[in-house]
Amino acid sequence: MSEGGSVARRRFRPALVPTIATAMAVVLFVTAGMWQQARMRQKEGLGAQLDAAARNAAVPLPDAQDWTAWRFRPVIVVGTFDASRQILIDNKVHAGRAGFDVVTPVAMADGRSVLVDRGWIAAGESRAQLPVIAPPAGMVEVHGRVNLPTANYVELARDTVSGPVWQNLDVKRYAQSTGLSVLPIVIEQTAPIGPNDALVRDWPAPDLGADRHRIYMVQWFLFAALAAGLWAYFGWRKQ
Numbered sequence: 001m002s003e004g005g006s007v008a009r010r011r012f013r014p015a016l017v018p019t020i021a022t023a024m025a026v027v028l029f030v031t032a033g034m035w036q037q038a039r040m041r042q043k044e045g046l047g048a049q050l051d052a053a054a055r056n057a058a059v060p061l062p063d064a065q066d067w068t069a070w071r072f073r074p075v076i077v078v079g080t081f082d083a084s085r086q087i088l089i090d091n092k093v094h095a096g097r098a099g100f101d102v103v104t105p106v107a108m109a110d111g112r113s114v115l116v117d118r119g120w121i122a123a124g125e126s127r128a129q130l131p132v133i134a135p136p137a138g139m140v141e142v143h144g145r146v147n148l149p150t151a152n153y154v155e156l157a158r159d160t161v162s163g164p165v166w167q168n169l170d171v172k173r174y175a176q177s178t179g180l181s182v183l184p185i186v187i188e189q190t191a192p193i194g195p196n197d198a199l200v201r202d203w204p205a206p207d208l209g210a211d212r213h214r215i216y217m218v219q220w221f222l223f224a225a226l227a228a229g230l231w232a233y234f235g236w237r238k239q
Helices: 016-054 173-180 210-235
Strands: 010-012 074-081 088-092 098-106 111-124 139-147 186-188 237-239
Touching: 016 210, 074 111, 088 111, 111 139, 210 237
Parallel strands: 111 186
Antiparallel strands: 010 237, 074 098, 074 139, 088 098, 098 111, 139 186
């Protein structure tokens, strides 16, 4: 209260420099939020496309130029497994247990070869005991879905290949290491071949990151609201 006992009046008189700084900050935060929103919608759209692709009927593996359009499409591969070039992808976990993904090339009648991730198998009691899981012999019909191996992986050591055990599935490195030219995709097998096929096939949907962009979007918009609120609060001054 003032000396006369009256309540001091306040007037909205924001200073020039804080106003300019706040305007610039709000524009920056809103722009960042809108960019995150656009990325979120893009990832959601891609997720919807992949879901739709997975619902298509299985078709013979095509001779495609752009495999991105075939990601998660159900396909049928007919050929013979090449057991001599089979590899195990390390550090794969299922139901809390460590194991390997079993990847084996299939030679098709048209001369092409494609890698098939046949599924997961548990590791042995020690690293010296690798699981023995021979592929079916003779002509086989593999039902699976097309996927694109990621090129963005982390390796803890320079030597990531130890005999049949690999840290990551890199199609180009596989071709260089084995001398076998393979398609730039992997077929994730979805159905067993024969009654003795005990490999686990629980292929997860990809995490495209839409939720992460949603969180960032909300954060940027909250920053914009906070900056505007602080500017308004400190803009009220005593007369």
